[in-house]
Amino acid sequence: MRHQQWPVVGIPCDVYWQGKHPHHGCGEKYINALAHGAGVRPVLLPAIGGGTDLAPLADICQPDEVLDSLDGLFLTGNISNVDPRFYGEQSPAGNLLDPQRDATVLPLIRRAIERDIPLFAVCRGFQELNVALGGSLYQRVHEVPGLLDHREDSSLPREGQYDYAHDIFLAEGGLLRQLAGVERVRVNSVHGQGIHRLAEGLAVEATAPDGLIEAVQLTERSRFALGVQFHPEWQYQRDPFYRALFEHFGEAVRARL
Template sequence: MSQPLVAVSTDVKEFENYTWHAAPRQYLEAAISGAGVLPLLVPSFGERLDLDGLLKRVDGVMVTGSKSNVHPSLYGGEASEANGPYDPLRDSTTLPLIRKAIERGVPLLAICRGIQELNVALGGTLATEIQEREGVMDHRAPESDKQDERFAIRQAVTIKPGSCLAGVFGAGDIMINSVHRQAIDRLGPRLQVEAVAEDGTIEAVSVKDARAFAVGVQWHPEYWVKSDGNSLKIFQAFGAAARARAQGRGVLAQAAE
């Protein structure tokens, strides 16, 4: 069977005198080697894109992490220089893409910024600079010039019994990396909590009424997909869902011939 095609979100960046629509290599590598899918970068042009047409052609959607944050105006918050940077073109693309993917039953994996976009897309809110809140641990990356140290697996999260991710990892604690300063505040009504940190921070969610795999994680499984078993497992689960959709679409196409 050919590789399922998976739509991947992009950030809008300015460098080398060009405006780039791009995604970090780690996500693309994890999609190929971990999930066994072919990643297709979706430029962030918002309503100019035919997202319905795109979702007829792909077998999954992966929403990546990013240094930028969802613009607070999208969930009733106030923008500030400290809370930035923002990427409104990405917001205008990913939020409707997430909603349409869920409606169409297209498998969805949302990572870091992606879980925050998922929550906002489904009516939730975000908490900013959570390390400043009483009783909340510092979830930001350790200060280092070395990416392996910044993305080190160092924090435990508890997987909820009976959840979607319990079927992937088993219930109980797993170790993950933590590189975020925002988190889910009010949970979107269509979401359920899949995993929490020891301070109660929501670390993973799933869509309750989804017709396919639809999960968001606050950590970064893409970084260690080649060396950490749990990082690999979530991409394998996403890849299996994408292949199931691809196979189902193939059967429907044959029946229509």
């Protein structure tokens, strides 16, 4: 039996290449924010799909078997994008994909919600949540008339890329307004894609100045699923709002034990 002070939260991995070899992993900043900010034990989940070296291992990638060992699910950001075929569009040239992550995460999202397993999604994970539930994405936000360029400045050092970029407006009566205690907060902006058609069952929790959706939550509040487009894991210790998001997720996970 798991120790109740350390509930287990799964983090599906990304597939990345080191030389000629594919590896599975995730950014350390997510692990630290979950362990120290949410007070949970992060466990990395391999992205088992159509791998480079072997055929898909479908018999060991059943969502229920994975979720049976977890108390929560956390979806990270990544430089890859959700394959647009999942929302009926074609992938443009140069679009970096991670089919193994897609094959692992999209079924996990749907089943986690059905089983009332708390889920917190960031950036790519936020977009995965919307697509898994039937929504669509802008593939190039900066090319959409009326929308801002939400990408980071790649010429800046890491700290500059994750610095505050714009305000977000928190929905009245929403969870984020409750956690922040104010109408707007300032966040970073490190993404090229964003929500276009909002999936049924999701409610808007925050928007950017241009109207782009920045946070969502399930409308069925008995099931905890929160997604944000920004990166609250970045220096969450210094930002009360970022820290509150991880603390609230940790509370939701422990409440289910």
